[in-house]
Amino acid sequence: MTTTSRAVLIDVPGGPEAMRLAEVPVGEPGPGEVRIRHHAIGLNFIDVYHRTGLYPLPMPARLGMEGAGVVEAVGQGVTHLQVGDRVAYAAQPPGSYCDVRVMPAMNVCRLPDAIGFEEGAAMMLKGLTAQYLLKHCRPVEGLQAGDWVLLHAAAGGVGLIACQWARSLGLRVIGTAGSDDKCRLAEAHGAEVCINYRTHNFVERVKAITGGQGVKVVYDSVGKDTWEGSLDCLQPFGLMVSFGNASGPVPPFAPGILGPKGSLYVTRQTLFTHIRSRERTQAMADDLFSVVTSGQVRIHVAQRFALADVQAAHRALEARQTIGSTILLP
Numbered sequence: 001m002t003t004t005s006r007a008v009l010i011d012v013p014g015g016p017e018a019m020r021l022a023e024v025p026v027g028e029p030g031p032g033e034v035r036i037r038h039h040a041i042g043l044n045f046i047d048v049y050h051r052t053g054l055y056p057l058p059m060p061a062r063l064g065m066e067g068a069g070v071v072e073a074v075g076q077g078v079t080h081l082q083v084g085d086r087v088a089y090a091a092q093p094p095g096s097y098c099d100v101r102v103m104p105a106m107n108v109c110r111l112p113d114a115i116g117f118e119e120g121a122a123m124m125l126k127g128l129t130a131q132y133l134l135k136h137c138r139p140v141e142g143l144q145a146g147d148w149v150l151l152h153a154a155a156g157g158v159g160l161i162a163c164q165w166a167r168s169l170g171l172r173v174i175g176t177a178g179s180d181d182k183c184r185l186a187e188a189h190g191a192e193v194c195i196n197y198r199t200h201n202f203v204e205r206v207k208a209i210t211g212g213q214g215v216k217v218v219y220d221s222v223g224k225d226t227w228e229g230s231l232d233c234l235q236p237f238g239l240m241v242s243f244g245n246a247s248g249p250v251p252p253f254a255p256g257i258l259g260p261k262g263s264l265y266v267t268r269q270t271l272f273t274h275i276r277s278r279e280r281t282q283a284m285a286d287d288l289f290s291v292v293t294s295g296q297v298r299i300h301v302a303q304r305f306a307l308a309d310v311q312a313a314h315r316a317l318e319a320r321q322t323i324g325s326t327i328l329l330p
């Protein structure tokens with residue numbers, strides 16, 4: 001059976017206006033693939049990087065890395081999914097901005113009954129990222145309950161999930177966010193203190209809050225604007241986890257600067273290294289599902305847009321007008 005689907009395409013990288021809705025054919029899943037009909041689609045900052053060409057894609061390109069829906073057809077060799085399963089995923093290749101798609105099954109996970117489609121679409125890419133940041137990016141001296149960490153963009157999609165999860169692990173989270181309202185939201189989601197980095201010098205505030213010690217880990221997804229300050233917030237042997245570029249990419253730097261700042265460690269992480277196998281994906285998803293179903297982490301779906309209004313959704317995300325997670329509804 002061949003059907004068709006609406007899908008968001010770009011012909012060349014560009015602004016939000018580069019995205020257009022087109023009707024595309026959808027075939028049967030091949031070996032290792034499934035066909036999924038979406039009930040909700042997750043919006044992520046990586047979609048902006050794909051759209052602008054910061055992360056280049058072959059053109060024309062489809063967008064979107066996250067979604068939730070129902071399995072309609074299962075290809076040869078897929079053993080963990082059946083027709084009718086409720087599922088959610090964060091996965092390559094881009095293409096979740098659509099009604100129905102065929103895609104590799106490897107990163108597709110069955111949703112627990114207690115987790116709805118909207119929640120599922122809002123939490124997979126962001127929640128699996130929070131999972132690896134907190135569980136797999138460890139400073140050399142370990143991370144114990146009571147340790148201070150710094151999390152930028154704490155009121156965003158990844159931010160609100162990571163704040164809650166870090167708090168549940170006993171970490172003391174200093175957040176940053178771009179308005180006082182966003183700071184209050186991050187504090188309501190587990191940040192012990194949140195600094196408005198548009199009105200305050202976050203390095204001075206972090207030093208004051210930690211009694212001059214600094215933090216053990218910085219989780220930095222803002223990139224260019226926070227990079228230098230983030231390094232100055234770290235304790236000796238502290239770990240700088242760079243995982244995004246919302247303000248622009250981090251410029252090249254000389255490793256020599258890390259010595260005098262306290263023999264610091266720096267890593268640049270991407271979720272796709274962590275979810276490179278079915279087993280790892282499922283183990284991380286099970287961990288995420290358990291903190292969500294137990295109520296330790298609540299998924300805050302703060303914005304909903306129709307799929308056809310994807311341009312407006314991207315404008316809001318880039319203009320720092322969103323909080324928590326944003327979904328598109330097919």
Ligand SMILES: NC(=O)c1ccc[n+]([C@@H]2O[C@H](COP(=O)([O-])OP(=O)(O)OC[C@H]3O[C@@H](n4cnc5c(N)ncnc54)[C@H](OP(=O)(O)O)[C@@H]3O)[C@@H](O)[C@H]2O)c1
Nearest residue numbers: 044045156157158177178221243244245246247270271320
């Ligand atoms: N490497 C990975 O594995 C991975 C996986 C998932 C996400 N990420 C990264 O994590 C970050 C968060 O992703 P998300 O989808 O949850 O987005 P988000 O945090 O909901 O949105 C990005 C936030 O970044 C902040 N920001 C600071 N400077 C900005 C600027 N110049 N322009 C736009 N935003 C700016 C804004 O919050 P304030 O107004 O509060 O500053 C904005 O709301 C992104 O950088 C993303 O690329 C990385």
